[in-house]
Amino acid sequence: MAYYQPEVAPGLPPLSARRPLINEYFLSAYTMSVYNGCELGCPYCDSWVYQERPLNETIAIPVDLPQRLAAVLPNIDRGDLIAISALSDPYQPAEQTYRITRQVLQLFADQGQPCLVMTKSPLVLEDRALLQKINERSLAIVVTTLLTLDQHLATRIEGRAPSPQLRLELIAELKRAGIPVGVAIVPVMPYINDSNLNLRRVLHACAGAGADFVVWDYLHIPNERHRHRINILLSQLGSYPPRYYRDIYRDQATVNSIYRHDRDRELWLRCNELGIAPRAPHRMFAGKLSPRNEAALLLRHAAFSDRMQGRERLFNLHCDLAEAVYRGHFRAVDLRQSPLYPTIGPLLGLSTTA
Numbered sequence: 001m002a003y004y005q006p007e008v009a010p011g012l013p014p015l016s017a018r019r020p021l022i023n024e025y026f027l028s029a030y031t032m033s034v035y036n037g038c039e040l041g042c043p044y045c046d047s048w049v050y051q052e053r054p055l056n057e058t059i060a061i062p063v064d065l066p067q068r069l070a071a072v073l074p075n076i077d078r079g080d081l082i083a084i085s086a087l088s089d090p091y092q093p094a095e096q097t098y099r100i101t102r103q104v105l106q107l108f109a110d111q112g113q114p115c116l117v118m119t120k121s122p123l124v125l126e127d128r129a130l131l132q133k134i135n136e137r138s139l140a141i142v143v144t145t146l147l148t149l150d151q152h153l154a155t156r157i158e159g160r161a162p163s164p165q166l167r168l169e170l171i172a173e174l175k176r177a178g179i180p181v182g183v184a185i186v187p188v189m190p191y192i193n194d195s196n197l198n199l200r201r202v203l204h205a206c207a208g209a210g211a212d213f214v215v216w217d218y219l220h221i222p223n224e225r226h227r228h229r230i231n232i233l234l235s236q237l238g239s240y241p242p243r244y245y246r247d248i249y250r251d252q253a254t255v256n257s258i259y260r261h262d263r264d265r266e267l268w269l270r271c272n273e274l275g276i277a278p279r280a281p282h283r284m285f286a287g288k289l290s291p292r293n294e295a296a297l298l299l300r301h302a303a304f305s306d307r308m309q310g311r312e313r314l315f316n317l318h319c320d321l322a323e324a325v326y327r328g329h330f331r332a333v334d335l336r337q338s339p340l341y342p343t344i345g346p347l348l349g350l351s352t353t354a
Contacts, residue, residue, distance in 0.1 A: 014069040024300035025215040028083035036060035038088035042158040066103040079290025081114040091121035114139035139288040171209040185216035213277040295344040296326035
């Protein structure tokens, strides 16, 4: 049982600084957390690193967050999406009592602020009317994490989180409500949920439930303290020698490029087979973000596809152009090098004629 600690922090910014690069997974220019600490306490989560006490022991309840957000929201460009995706689940059990996330969404609905909410909890369905309202005025996306369909494994790696089946039902309910929904296979963990069989089962279930897109990323091990926590998790799941992760991580925070490309390629191919987008599809955000953000996302998503198909020159070009466009420092002559120019040129007010 977690301890709830209501707090007021008038000087604390409610949002992150504007991102230097747009987030290609969650379409966001800003991120925010609602609660500090998370009752779900999934052992793989690198949020443990940022807490002095155990992540799931004390939950700070920012009772003044809606007021702080209301003060800064008028200064945020309505073409910049805010993702509630950092550090803790916005629909953890504390939300049933305090409803801070609901108050945040009400502000977004009133202002027409595009947003994305990442959660494992079906509690988000209680706010579907607010999400529908936001989506009608701008854009509202819900993303849920799904790592495996194996209930036994799920219990061991994220035991306090809602079951995989409940999350699949959540996807279907959101789709019936007309709310765009994605799935995050985050994290992909070597030797735990990264097998072809597990990944294919997860993707097939996502497609069957009606998810609009899937994204994925890899287990992050930012320091030795977290590495020790992951080693304990591995020892609880089976006989995994420490060298297994040393080979893949090479004492870095993330997986090596060979492993990443292999798993990226497997997931990308399976998504194509199932007809599920491996990033948020353009139709979802077309005309709902600022033109620069929309164009930058198209370029970032194209870059990912380029890399999967071995087009390294185009990958590098599209990454560079995405950064330039997002920051507003692009040149038409550079954009014309991209096959996407007929799409992104008009978005940015540029002529498509020579």
